[in-house]
Amino acid sequence: MDAENDWDNYAPPGTMSRFAWCTDGPFDLRDFLVKQCFISRIAVPDYFLGDVIDIRRVVTSWMDNASRPTPSASRPSRLPHQRHGKRPSLNIPQQLQALSLGHFTGQQHRGIDDARNICRIMESLASRNVSLEANMFVNPNRRWYWMGRDGVVFPPIQS
Numbered sequence: 001m002d003a004e005n006d007w008d009n010y011a012p013p014g015t016m017s018r019f020a021w022c023t024d025g026p027f028d029l030r031d032f033l034v035k036q037c038f039i040s041r042i043a044v045p046d047y048f049l050g051d052v053i054d055i056r057r058v059v060t061s062w063m064d065n066a067s068r069p070t071p072s073a074s075r076p077s078r079l080p081h082q083r084h085g086k087r088p089s090l091n092i093p094q095q096l097q098a099l100s101l102g103h104f105t106g107q108q109h110r111g112i113d114d115a116r117n118i119c120r121i122m123e124s125l126a127s128r129n130v131s132l133e134a135n136m137f138v139n140p141n142r143r144w145y146w147m148g149r150d151g152v153v154f155p156p157i158q159s
Helices: 027-039 055-066 092-098 111-127
Strands: 021-023 052-054
Touching: 021 027, 021 111, 052 055, 055 092, 055 111, 092 111
Parallel strands: 021 052
Antiparallel strands: none
């Protein structure tokens, strides 16, 4: 799929009425996507502006709720680096551990492997009746200090 196409042309009519992008933390969509579109001098495609589920936030919320004393709660195992107070942000392997799903399958930061492990996390949360709702959005107008005009990056990249 390229920047000229839209989601309606990608998905056959009637196959999807609603979807959400799922990501581990906000970085890939919120930061890298917007940055890449700026550098490429294209608008952020409309299909990226829909619902986004930051699975890291969902797992943290589930852990907070599961740690409250309830007789039927499926409690997460205690992570070795966990301290009292605010929970740390968990990477994908730590989320898998917290959900008792075993080890990360594949190579970390390899897109397809990250996606497959995020799916494992999503399936586990859904089986525990955790609400999987959008909890972040992509701001296509976000600016960084390095953004010049017309896709120019400061300081200019030397050719």
